[in-house]
Amino acid sequence: MTKIGFIGTGKIGQTIAFNTLMGGYVDEAVLYDIIPDLPEKFEHELRHALASRRLKTEVLGTNSLDDVTSCDVVVVTAGKPRKPGMDRRDLFVENAKIIASLAKELPKRNDAIYVMVSNPVDMMASIFMKVSGKYTISTGDQVETMRMRSFIAKKLKVPVNYVNGYVGGEHGDDAVILWSTVTVKDQLVGDKVDKEEVERYVKSIPGDIIKAMGGTTWGPGTIIEEIIRSIVLNENKVMSIAFPHYFEDEIVHISEPVVVGRKIGPSLESLLDEKDRWHLISATKDFYSFYKESLNRIQILA
Template sequence: MGRSKITVVGAGFVGGTIAQRLVETDSYDVVLLDVVEGLPQGKALDLSEASPICGFEPRIVGTNRFDDTADSSLVVVVAGVPRKPGMSRDQLLETNTRIVRAVVRDIVARSPLAIILMVTNPLDAMTYVAYQVSQFPKQRIVGMAGVLDSIRFRTFIANELNVSVDNVQAIVLGCHGDSMVPLVRYTTVAGRPIEEWISKDTLQALVKRTRKGGGEIVSLLKTGSAYYAPAASVVEMVEAILKDQKKILPAAALCEGEYGIHNLFAGVPVKFGSHGVEEIVVFDLTPEEQVALEHSVNAVRAQCQKVDQLLGCQA
């Protein structure tokens, strides 16, 4: 049985690290694509030269041509611009809608059976763009955010308690941003509820830190944003899909009534398999958790209304 072909669109820090983690699994043929000439080719060559030591076959190609991505099983889209000083959220939304629209059209033309995994921000809205432009079934469009937010929460808890991260189970729902909803009630350490381990005030501080997790890294780096943890999160999702693991992970998926959310991409627990999103797993939420989730989703709803206007203007 041949290897699955994975394309990563965007060869910056996040895309390049995703490509590295993928080739090091020694399971896939990887195409790294970027509009900047030489950038994907250089990174692909550098990764290939690491293969004798790292123990993988150098199955990676760097390119500026979408034709080289043809017949991909899965495409990870990282292409887009970060929010820059002085740039409004609407300007970021407009710029990245235009970029993602063009990228998705090129993907669809060459890999009509692919699963598209979105990473570009604003994440939930860009996943909606990919869905609208591709016209793919909802199972084949998904966004990465919940995995990243959840592993940040798990890391902060483990550090606070000085226990292994493997002992901590946590899940974060809602949109990727300040209104995300860590489900404290379902958070456990070695099977025991988190409230038995940490005071309420400390727990709320960890929740707040999780919501600001990306911003904390940006403030430390000064000129950049996170890429190691986002890349690891993407690869966990890729493996769950292409290895048909049936793993349940939080991700941005199209809700059609689940959690009271209709026709929007929102961060929810998803069972992943070879077809992509195989099931949205519904947790029982308290009234307070439901209100928090609805508040989180409202921000996405407003962005998607703006996206509809932008796509109409660009048609």
């Protein structure tokens, strides 16, 4: 029996929940949101869709956090979304308070693996784990990884399944393509693509989509479902998610290729070339510096 809690039923929360439940591998799902009536009506929508697919998943929509109990996986999308022109880090103070509050309550009723989606996603994962003491991952750079693969496939006019490779570091503008992992038909991509063009695309396309569509939903919603599925079904896929790293006096969440199943690991960081490993170290230091500065602006443990 697999039970998943979805904390937040906004656009991205709805998309992730829909994709997950349509996979047919979840026995129970709880949909929580603070907005009155929203999770209950979303429950009905999902029940209609499940009936069409002949799936017997049981669903509960609720405005009470007390109903989120005994979950194996808890997916957190709660918080304010990124708006046009806004950096993910701009959301830190407002969303950190929300995430810290959830981190104090959810573990009381759930011995789960926590999957953070709320932005700035890596820092929110660190906040949640700092407050709760529970193992937390961030969806990290798996979204950037798929954006990178799709763009290279389009430029080279090859099927996207011919392209492999990963993006690492911190999710967002500071993400870095780990070029030593990028292959096309199992051959290093080399000079087949303009690397600067690929990097620009990976970093600029989210903002372009937000301006035109109001948010990035369909891509991340599908990609994040794959992370959930790999955990629940113990698929042990290699993905670029952010998992806990111990750095100086804090736990920080940085993405690198890692095996994702019921347990997270081992990491493939040792297989990267020296330049890519340097980028990950640099990303960790930068993350830590901003994270510590931001922690001083709030009282998350109060």
